Amino acid sequence: MRSLAPGPASLVKSQEGIVFLLALLAFLAFALFLPAFFSAGNLLTLVRSVSILGILALGMALVVVGRGIDVSMVATMVVSVSWAFALSRSGYPLEVALLIGAGFALLTGIIIGFAVAVGEVPPIFATLAAGSIIYGLGRTFFFTLEMQNVPPGEDWFALIGQGRILGIPVTVVAFAMLCFVAHILLSRTRFGWQLYAMGNNPEAAKITGVPFRPMVVAQYAISAFVAFGAGLILASSASAINARLYNSTFIYDILLVVVLGGIGLNGGHGKIRNVILGTMFVGILLNGMTIMNIPFTVQNLVKGVVLLFAIIIDSLVNPRDEQTSQQGDL
């Protein structure tokens, strides 16, 4: 076990440490050179702007730790929430519509889980296919317009994404609470220990009595449900949701956070603090680049280079060997 506060020498030896130093460096540079970067208001804005990304990354992290990946999260998120809005506009009470949306998200997660656990489809292919099926279903049967405004007359819904608790946006509070829950789940429960065992060595985990298939189904059900929750916050804070998000690079941003934070894609290791670190680093970069008014294409370039950098370090620090590499490994 690494200690929580590694010394300066050990910092540069782990990817996590390097990303931490980079994040710190970026933070200090922005704080020094950008006026109003280091203000309470801007820092809250910074955290809030990446909270939704962070929440999705938490769901992704759970799956990745168990040696899976879920690239259908964005599809599940936009379709379940858009469908709920469409149902509500067609006459259902919003509460009922949201329950149906949540049920749909859970169901997709469970079906994906079955495909991976029982059908033994590599997770990347199962979720890639599931993503386009979910999106296709949504567009064909659930709603005609991709852009769904929050149904009118439901003021309570705005509180999810726009309210504040003791001056802190609900979005940020939700991210913090979910981090805590996920941390307890991973470090203090049997589910968490078994997840690490599965990620480290699936074959050994099966032999030693980990309920492998139910665990896999549970992982994808959780990530789908997290996606639904993130979608609610997203829709509430922007007063609308655009299903077209499925066609954007959002899913790669989620992976960027997970990998950047230091959760290896070959599974079996990584903690919630990695997700927080990755989220904050992306947040600092995005906020600083927006303040500096850097053009869109250059921002994408910076994000891409940073991701590549993190993946290279990941493969240097966590080298592949016979034990860790397997079919379906990314």
Added chain:
Amino acid sequence: MSKSLLIKLMAVAWVVFVPFAAQAQNKGLENPRSTAFHGELEGKNVVFLPLSMGFDLTEGWAAKMRQQAERLNYNFEIRDPAWSTDAGTRALQSLIGEKPDLIVAHNPDIQSYARLLARAQAEGIKVIQINLESNTQTDSYVGADWTEIGQQAALAVVDRCAEGKGVSSKVAIDTGVPTAASDVFQLDGIYRVLDQHPEIEVVSQQATEYNPEKARAIMETVLQQHPDLCGAIGIWDNQDTGTASAIQQAGKGDQVFLVTSGGGNMVGCENVSKGLFSLYISYNVPLQGDILNAEIARLLRSDADAGEMKAMYFNPLTLITKDDVNQRNCWTLEDLQ
């Protein structure tokens, strides 16, 4: 012939022929142009290649085009590439092989379809471009003049934020994706006006990828940096719900003048009534649909070869503020279907 017989004959003639004459009069005149108009288009093939179905603009135009196709008995088909330029290019290539009579193309950017559209015309397929142009001018273009929209938006903002008028002269611009006709031409329009007003300071120009949440995060950050922001220009109503949301949450709804543009869908209009958009420049999808239909009929009936005569029409814009949200300016998809 006795006089009485003559009278009888005349009476019979009157009884027999007058009703026929009267009947002919009641039936009016056949208009050969009407018969031709309704018959000539039968069996023709029209294909619509949108950016993607599933949003207000394309659904609106498609509803209008479908109605006319049913009325005039020609075939109308949609090839939906679902936002993928690749899929769109492939669809266009296969259409060139299938040779429909007319393609209505909605360009993802000014470059991608340009050559293929020229090739389609060379193969004898007539091409109308709708609302988003490419570099190739084809048989017809129907849609907004993005330069004009940019100018109108910038003028409105200048009017509010010129020296001494607003809290400052700071303006933010939210674009969509940098390569679409709507972005490149609109930005040109905006800067044509702003260059005349050097006192206006553009403090932020960021791309939102049409994502309302990203637009919200950007505007939130901009407002942190520039709490005295006076105006904002957004490039599309669908994304600017998020921009407006950030402005409202910062409590600056009265301070920041937000101009956006869109097809005039009721969803956008609702946002004007709620005070989220200060000015909504509408390019009026139902009107565009009508003009599009007129162009389709004209081109299908015309003897000219594809690409021989190039026409274009920039449709008028409607400036919608809180006072002009009404049935005439705003529409729902159900209205059109």
